Amino acid sequence: MKRSRLGMAALVALALVVSACGGNGNPSTNEGGAGGDAAEKVKITLLNSKSEIQQQMTNAAAAFMASNPGIELEVITAAESQSPVERASSLYAAGTPATLAMLDAGDIAKFQDKAADLSGEKWVADLAQPNQIDGKTIAFPFAIEGTGLIYNKAVLDKAVGGAFDPASIKTTSALKDLMAKIEATGVAPMVIGSMDWSLGNHYLAIAYATQPEGDVNAFLAQLKSGGANLANNAVFNGLLDTFDVLKQYNLGKDDPIAIVLERSAAAVASGEAAMTFNGNWLITEMQKTNPEGDFGFIPVPVSDDAGNPANASLAIGATKQIFIDKEASTEAQQAAAKAFLNWLVYEEAGQNFLVNEANVIPAFKNITLELSNPLAKSLQAYNNAGHAIPFAGNYVPGDHWKVLGASMQKYLVDKADRAALAAEIEEYWKSVK
Structure with a gap:
């Protein structure tokens, strides 16, 4: 969205x-x-x-x-x-x-x-x-709509030497191994869009949706009451472990904030980069560069536990x-x-x-019209298979994307470490009425 x-x-x-x-x-x-x-x-x-x-x-x-x-x-x-x-x-x-x-x-x-x-x-x-x-x-x-890691199938097929199977990426370590293979082909494995709405309401919100209790509202209530310690939260840290991998292989690592939506869409659509984090709405922009391209979703892993169902699910709502x-x-x-x-x-x-x-x-x-674009088809396949987590961006206040999106941007450009990010998130939620 x-x-x-x-x-x-x-x-x-x-x-x-x-x-x-x-x-x-x-x-x-x-x-x-x-x-x-x-x-x-x-x-x-x-x-x-x-x-x-x-x-x-x-x-x-x-x-x-x-x-x-x-x-x-x-x-x-x-x-x-x-x-x-x-x-x-x-x-x-x-x-x-x-x-x-x-x-x-x-x-x-x-x-x-x-x-x-x-x-x-x-x-x-x-x-x-x-x-x-x-x-x-x-x-x-x-x-x-839903979010995840959007990939260019032709690029990943070449990297793995055959037909890429998104179900093969079930852990953060598996994602990192895939990125190393992509890099070996001369293509940037990742391009991170720096948009505050994407980093705040979409990426960060995965941590709200994948807590062990499985109740987004209950976890947000803990944050509001000051009862959630993010610095020691396994899901939050797992999600940032994955984000650190994305940063390591980011096409725009020299100037991360310069990567806006249009740049990230064009990079993946053209094959300059293999993946970006975004939602199925990105297809409109991607098809400006590559109308016939084949694209799909990989879920964002939040741990190295291959049995964690969240690692195989997209945020959908x-x-x-x-x-x-x-x-x-x-x-x-x-x-x-x-x-x-x-x-x-x-x-x-x-x-x-x-x-x-x-x-x-x-x-x-x-x-009942047949879906006409590959990202919508990919998203629907995950949804129909029951591989969905709540789109937690639906649960947050209207200023969440702006306030915590800025916090995520600071983490993206290494102006804030993980402890500082956790503190800013906790402070924000304690101020929510």
């Missing part, structure tokens, strides 16, 4: 939208609701927090409007330095909230008093798994979720917003957008 740069949700049945909005299924009242000029369009906005698909989302909005001429849908986004929750909050503060707001899953609860109850929507019954807060569905799961504003939006605008969500789930053009243009794994059982 690239930041604006993985529970689930629901929508009003299309029949209800048709009934509420006129015989053609399109809301025809103006922004003022009842009594408006029927010739005016209902204007709604969508806050898109997946900037890598901003153009695709804009194209989808155009396709939706073409089939719903009574609705005008504007797609807005957040600045690179602004988190989705910050952008949504600023819009509310200005009195102009987005009609539909796409946020990281962990931030939806902050807006539950402003979110329309979608529990009665048709698509709730088609969800692959429930998505509720306090017994209600208040958000629409836009994407199932419903990362991006959309809620509909009920505080400032008229009934007509809410109905139009629900019509858009229905369009995504039930119309051919909407389904095609999700699978083939946004390159996400839909969260709905009724969408």
Whole structure:
């Protein structure tokens, strides 16, 4: 889930939208609701927090409007330095909230008093798994996503002298041995993207998801209470042992912060580097360099125990979720917003957008389109095999990526040692209310 740069949700049945909005299924009242000029369009906005698909989302909005001429849908986004929750909050503060707001899953609860109850929507019954807060569905799961070590299959096949099997990497030591083989072929084994959202909400969060107790919320509660000692935590240290291996073989080791998302994607796609840590959304950027490339996932090992199931699992979850504003939006605008969500789930053009243009794994059982890109296929294979850990980035506060992403960046550039990193993480969580 690239930041604006993985529970689930629901929508009003299309029949209800048709009934509420006129015989053609399109809301025809103006922004003022009842009594408006029927010739005016209902204007709604969508806050898109997946900037890598901003153009695709804009194209989808155009396709939706073409089939719903009574609705005008504007797609807005957040600045690179602004988190989705910050952008949504600023819009509310200005009195102009987005009609539909796409946020990281962990931030939806902050807006539950402003979110329309979608529990009665048709698509709730088609969800692959429930998505509720306090017994209600208040958000629409836009994407199932996951993270791990993304590899270029051609590069790894050459390094191992045959068909590379990602299941062969079950420990940190096995990963290090693989990297030595890759290096011997003249290719950089790894390129680490320095993005704070990636290092903070995605890599670091693996430590939250792979604790022996298996309960993310319980471990975060320990951190908040000051009861977790990370310096002596085996999973945390195991994850950083792996990170140290990644640093050792990093293509950008001379200037690690200079490696941004686009650089890391191009390096792996072109075969300049064998692997990077990121999520399946990276395919959009990778295919700019290598549209026909074959790529896959290797889980991030957190120990040298080959029997540890976490070492064979990807972090997977419903990362991006959309809620509909009920505080400032008229009934007509809410109905139009629900019509858009229905369009995504039930119309051919909407389904095609999700699978083939946004390159996400839909969260709905009724969408049976074959996944069109190798990273989505790889992710789905892990998920279907039960090799998944929680996408713990869904459980963290909105500023986690920025604060602890910066802490991870200091560790990446050797400006903080492991003890200092552990202390900063513990201090952050003790400040979380």
